[in-house]
Amino acid sequence: MAILVTGGAGYIGSHTCVELLIAGFEIVVVDNLSNSNINVLNRIRELTKKDFKFYEVDLIDKSSLEDVFIENSIEAVIHFAGLKAVGESVKIPLHYYHNNITGTLFLCELMEKYDIKKLVFSSSATVYGVPINVPITEDFLLSATNPYGRTKLMIEEILRDLYIQNRDWNIVILRYFNPIGAHPSGRLGEDPNGLPNNLMPYITQVGIGKLEELRVFGNDYPTSDGTGVRDYIHVVDLALGHLKALEKVMSTSGIDAYNLGTGRGYSVLEVVEAFEKASGRKVPYTVVERRPGDIPICYADVNKAKKELGWAATRGIGDMCLDSWQWQIKNPNGYEDFKHISKIKMN
Numbered sequence: 001m002a003i004l005v006t007g008g009a010g011y012i013g014s015h016t017c018v019e020l021l022i023a024g025f026e027i028v029v030v031d032n033l034s035n036s037n038i039n040v041l042n043r044i045r046e047l048t049k050k051d052f053k054f055y056e057v058d059l060i061d062k063s064s065l066e067d068v069f070i071e072n073s074i075e076a077v078i079h080f081a082g083l084k085a086v087g088e089s090v091k092i093p094l095h096y097y098h099n100n101i102t103g104t105l106f107l108c109e110l111m112e113k114y115d116i117k118k119l120v121f122s123s124s125a126t127v128y129g130v131p132i133n134v135p136i137t138e139d140f141l142l143s144a145t146n147p148y149g150r151t152k153l154m155i156e157e158i159l160r161d162l163y164i165q166n167r168d169w170n171i172v173i174l175r176y177f178n179p180i181g182a183h184p185s186g187r188l189g190e191d192p193n194g195l196p197n198n199l200m201p202y203i204t205q206v207g208i209g210k211l212e213e214l215r216v217f218g219n220d221y222p223t224s225d226g227t228g229v230r231d232y233i234h235v236v237d238l239a240l241g242h243l244k245a246l247e248k249v250m251s252t253s254g255i256d257a258y259n260l261g262t263g264r265g266y267s268v269l270e271v272v273e274a275f276e277k278a279s280g281r282k283v284p285y286t287v288v289e290r291r292p293g294d295i296p297i298c299y300a301d302v303n304k305a306k307k308e309l310g311w312a313a314t315r316g317i318g319d320m321c322l323d324s325w326q327w328q329i330k331n332p333n334g335y336e337d338f339k340h341i342s343k344i345k346m347n
């Protein structure tokens, strides 16, 4: 029996595949490689010394997806596959709705057809919209401020309806806060296309000299230093959270949502400082206007995950920065190639 991992070639999916294989699970990975690189798969094999089946399949292609269910004996699904760029989702909303929602509907239809009712779904802290206060507990009012966030919100609702219709379903919804960091080996990490949208990949590219300076989006928020505060979580801690969620869906039926964060917020400038300490590099920055749609403060109450999943993050901001930096310097062009490595001055 195998665990089907959709989006397993992506940033969080690849780290989770490593932890699943190390824990002894058999896995089958499905990814259309729309935001990932085929090289990831061999890195996963290399790190774990284990093999697994990979299907380059789009979830929207239901008949090819069905082949995966026909050819494998699947016990449970961890569903990462989806598009995730907030700004892009505003520009091409229909594509986001189609990819994320239709993809999930097809997946769930096939799961029903093949009587597989154990699902772990990647949601996001974005479903809390503009939170009224912090720390954020799972019972906060849900809302979304952009099409990407609405896909997560809608999928959560779809999954709740699925459970109401058939109480044999076992579903865990994981709401990630801000995943950063990389595998400590430096072999897996986040590989954004083009200019990074998120803070940590932007900082590491400034650190290595690919980008000139960080633009800090606003320093007039009601926070200790005026810059935005977020709950950054190491991607390996996040990956391990999926193993705990899997344990839960394997043992009980129901549907439940859990925050995966550290429960502690860091400002943009605190992250810059932690990165400079971990890397020994300076990160020049300029403060610019607030980024539209950004919220001032967001961090999780993580007690529910601790109590019910037996999971807590153990890696601190120093590890997150160090591992992000190691990944950046060892893979200056991400998974693409290593031709330019000698041109880049290492520390």
Ligand code: NAD
Binding pocket: 006, 007, 008, 009, 010, 011, 012, 013, 030, 031, 032, 033, 034, 035, 036, 057, 058, 059, 060, 079, 080, 081, 082, 083, 084, 099, 103, 122, 123, 124, 125, 176, 177, 178, 179
């Ligand atoms: P990612 O883009 O690195 O990984 C997603 C993977 O899904 C990619 O490999 C992509 O090629 C694949 N994919 C997308 N659409 C597909 C489709 N229709 N069929 C098959 N494969 C498809 O993103 P990630 O950061 O690893 O995020 C994984 C999940 O976690 C996503 O659902 C994302 O929305 C969610 N999430 C991410 C963050 C974050 O900041 N990284 C935060 C909260 C939630």
Ligand code: WQD
Binding pocket: 084, 086, 123, 124, 125, 126, 177, 178, 179, 197, 198, 199, 200, 202, 214, 215, 216, 217, 218, 227, 228, 229, 230, 268, 291, 294
């Ligand atoms: C963090 C902080 C920025 C870049 C996004 C999505 C969210 C989730 C995670 C998927 C903020 C500041 C950033 C820069 C900056 N993804 N910043 N300069 O916005 O909290 O969350 O990723 O579900 O849905 O919205 O993360 O890393 O973009 O920003 O000053 O160049 O860094 O203003 O305070 P965010 P982020």
